[in-house]
Amino acid sequence: MTRTACFLLVVAFALVSGGCATTPATPETLATAEVRGTAPADLKAQLGDAGFADLWNVDVTWSPIDDAVGYEVQRHDSSQADDLWSTVSEDTLSSEATSATDRYVGYDATLWYRVRAVLDASNATPWSSSWRVEIPKGDVLYEVEGTAASASITMSTASGTEQADIDLPLTTKSGEVGLCLTNPIQHPYISAQNKGRTGTVTCRITVRGVVESENTSSGAYAIATCSS
Incomplete structure (x- = not known):
């Protein structure tokens, strides 16, 4: 498996302000008005x-x-x-x-x-x-891993809250570990609940390459929660 990476496309651009037909009166400075x-x-x-x-x-x-x-x-x-x-x-x-x-x-x-x-x-x-x-925050990477076999996850995305049952670790369809959201969200959140009686579950949130939240829980149906 390969670890997911978040890439931000940098586009060169120029902002051009349009002209106005008339120029209204303006105070000389904000301080003197x-x-x-x-x-x-x-x-x-x-x-x-x-x-x-x-x-x-x-x-x-x-x-x-x-x-x-x-x-x-x-x-x-x-x-x-x-x-x-x-x-x-x-x-x-x-x-x-x-x-x-x-x-x-x-x-x-x-x-x-x-x-x-x-x-x-x-x-x-x-x-x-x-x-x-x-x-909002920039690119967000969600990761869920551990020694447990599977987990139920709940996470926030740009389109709302999503839930899924997964095998650990959290892996995309293309085989990459972790889920990278390139559409920024204001409050990243993910929780993972162990679906079995033994093992650990760990959640992690990385924003623009910096780990902002990481938690681990162990035992039967244990829940690990991360937020940023």
Whole structure:
């Protein structure tokens, strides 16, 4: 048998931003803009489909403000300082805008988004309340092995929870040990229950080449559980 390996296809790509018919007034800097009015309401941020390799699209929407001449959208990565926010779009969005798409490169991240309306060259509304988005983990390798002859397994996949009865070790139809999921999932999980009265069962979860969880149980109908 050969051990399963996870491969990530790296694709060269370029993101080209389109032009706008008009350019709305923009505060010179975020720090100098005076705050007045009410922040845009109904902010939502949703994770869209993955793009090339580890590129993710996050769709941000909000309700418009009547006297806005434009909008600014920012993102915060929880791995950074609390007060560090980055602008999603280089230019202020138009007064008719009610959505923006952020393109984030990476895995296993918690992102926060917020929006505010630009009222004129020196005034803007307060920032809206923020909305959280979870970026899934990368390639996940599930492994189940042990001295027991067989086990019942339950695992999370991109399509939901799946169950199966297997002979140990967990092996693909092509004879590779372990099951590699190339579609990222947010919370990898696998459990294995010994179907016999003797022996051990071991589960293991490896994410992007790093073992994140491993457990072993022994005895009759013993259960080993791994999560990441």
